[in-house]
Amino acid sequence: MRDLIIEKMYEWSKKPYQKFFKKNDPWNVTAKELIQYPQESLGFHMGCFLLKYNFEMQPKLEDHDVIHVLTNTGVSVVEEIGMQYYLWGNGKKSAYLYMVISIGTLFYPTRLKTFTNYYNRGKAAHHFHHLAFEKMLHLPIQTIQTSFNIK
Template sequence: MRDLIIEKLYEFTKKPYQKFFKKGIPWNITPSQLIQYNQDSLGFHLGCFLLKYNFEMQPKLEDHDIIHVLTNTQVAVTDEIGMQYFLLGNGKRSMYLYMVITIGTLFYPFQMKYFIRNYKRGKMAHRIHDLDFLKMLTLPLTALRTTFNII
């Protein structure tokens, strides 16, 4: 039931967040195009991630899926919350992030060790939350993880 509530909150808030808070231009690239990149590239792995979960990239929210790939984060609700903890540790500050962390912590207090572990991972990593990932799609995923100390 908790997962369903959080998923519905996400669906309810996604469109206003895209429209009023996210800047930039949608990438207009499909998973099929991404898997044409070199097999070691960030773009290829992003395409595989999207196809694995039968996702399409959400306009202006492409970075979210990239963070999944870079941090090797799955898509369960607690994983999504953990990823927000990673981003908090990495220096990201946004109303949306605080909302997810607050609600997630209240709904899943028994996952605090997991959340704190992700926060610490974000602290140890070099700042990634505001990079221009579109320009990085051809770069090797392992090199990016190493360069930005994403463990």
């Protein structure tokens, strides 16, 4: 039931977040185009991620999926909350991030140790949450992960 509530909250908040808070332009690429990138590239791995979960690119929210790919984070509700903890540890600050962390912690207090582990992983990585990932799609994913100490 908690997962369903969190998922509904995300669905309700996604459109206003895209419209009012995300100022970047949407990427002009599809999952099928991404899997045409070299197999070691971020673009290829991003395309595989989207196809694996049967996701479509969400305009202006593409970076979110890139973070999933780079940090090897799944898409369950707890993992989504954990990824926000990771980003917080990595230095990201936003009202949306704080809202997800707050609500997630309230709904999943027994997962605080898991969330703390995500936070510490993000803190150990070099700041990367602000990068222009669309321009990095051709780069080898391993190079990006190593360069930014992403684990």
